[in-house]
Amino acid sequence: MIEPLIKVNDLSFEYKLNNKTSIPVLKGVSFDIFPGEYVAIVGHNGSGKSTLSKHLNGILKPSSGDVLVSGSNTKELQMLREIRQKVGMVFQHPDNQIVATIVEDDVAFGLENIEIPAATMKDRIDYALEAVGMSEFRQRPPHHLSGGQKQRVAIAGIIAMKPDCLVLDEATSMLDTYGRRDILNVVRELNDDGMTIVSVTHHMSEVAEASRVIVIEQGQIVMDGSPREIFQQYERMQQLKLDIxxxxxxxxxxxxxxxxxxxxxxxxxxxxxxxxxxxxxxxxxxx
Ligand SMILES: Nc1ncnc2c1ncn2[C@@H]1O[C@H](COP(=O)(O)OP(=O)(O)O)[C@@H](O)[C@H]1O
Ligand SMILES: [Mg+2]
Incomplete structure (x- = not known):
């Protein structure tokens, strides 16, 4: 039997504002993600998609329930580095994710954090920039790049660490049509080469490319199936005010x-x- 790469087990989460007030967001969410899947997560603003994404590599910890990455619990502090290496995240705003003043230094930054030996560093940077089609920009300052190019550099920084899974939280939502298309092509190729993808998106044409769709509403999973199964349920999607x-x-x-x-x-x-x-x-x- 194939073991899940990520196991989310009865996950509930609330943001604690102070001792008295907390905002419940996720309510008993369970699902498994298997190696090689391309999972699209859809749902309204405020339904808890980003909160859920941040649980997949331990940025947030469950208030109750568990998240396991290759069997390691995200609550175990000593496993966190390994978990972050296995599950990389790309966020919505490309500018917030770029730290260095030269593209290749930015890709190197994550590698230095996980103490990759200098000898293999160059190979990893070459591989990552090549994979996102940004090799010719390696000496450029990132702030001169377009949004789509910056986002590709952000992806390069993650995949240089050779994660098993790439999580994208609306990573194309700030981009124009061309920028979005470039990112989708990169993501599709990574998935073809075996990387597991979890992508939070509003773009239904992207959802149609996924192997599986999870629909989340008010912190709970309300649909989970192939894109064809999900989009066949036209009335249900209309009730949920989601596009097809x-x-x-x-x-x-x-x-x-x-x-x-x-x-x-x-x-x-x-x-x-x-x-x-x-x-x-x-x-x-x-x-
Ligand atoms: N840092 C935070 N502190 C308090 N509440 C938050 C925080 N982040 C998100 N929320 C609340 O949690 C709910 C879910 O947010 P989020 O996970 O960002 O949803 P989505 O990504 O689906 O739009 C929203 O009601 C939001 O206001
Ligand atoms: Mg969000």
């Missing part, structure tokens, strides 16, 4: 007029394939 991809809406609409047209499509290229399939079947030529 344009391709899903289009497929449902066409299906209403032509019931042979498959209604459970979620990606743009699936729509095109379906048009081609039906056209060929009906002897209509599509260029």
């Amino acid at each position: 991809p344009v391709a899903s809406r289009l497929a449902r609409l066409i299906h209403e007029y032509d019931e042979e047209f498959q209604s459970d499509l979620i990606r743009n290229n699936e729509i095109i394939q379906e048009v081609v399939r039906l056209s060929a079947k009906r002897g209509v030529f599509v260029g």
Whole structure:
């Protein structure tokens, strides 16, 4: 049996404002993340997505329940360094994550923290900058880069540590379309090469690329399934006031007029394939 990479077991969390007041955020959340999965986490603002993400590598500790990373509890202080190395996080604002004045120094910073020997340091930096397509910028000052490029440097800083899992908390939300596309391509390649991905996102076209979707509402998991299963539950998604991809809406609409047209499509290229399939079947030529 395959062991989960991350095990979240009956996790509850409240922010303590002072001795008397606390804000309950997560309420009995349980799920496992397995090696190689690409999990999208969706939910409204304030539903607890960032709070949950910060539990996955021990930035926050459960008020009750447990989070285990490769079997190590995030509550065990002596395991924290290893846990942080296994599960890396990229946040929303690229500017807050960059510490050095030269790109390659920034990538080196995390490696120095985990005491990677100097001899392997250069290889790790080369690998990481190459993986995010930023090799030619290694001598540049990060503050001259675009938001998307900065975010790629932030990802390089994490993957240089060779984590098993990359957690992205709305890492593309400050970026333009091109910046977002670049990050998604990088993330998809990392996942193809075996890295586990957990991505908090509002972009349903990105959710359609994931292997699994977890929907969180008021600190609880309300849906958990493949993107196709989740987006098929159109009414439930509407009740939760969550979007579905344009391709899903289009497929449902066409299906209403032509019931042979498959209604459970979620990606743009699936729509095109379906048009081609039906056209060929009906002897209509599509260029
Ligand atoms: N540092 C904090 N101190 C107190 N309350 C917080 C803090 N961070 C978040 N919250 C509250 O926790 C709830 C969940 O926030 P968050 O996890 O950021 O949700 P999301 O990422 O889904 O928008 C919100 O009500 C928010 O106001
Ligand atoms: Mg958030």
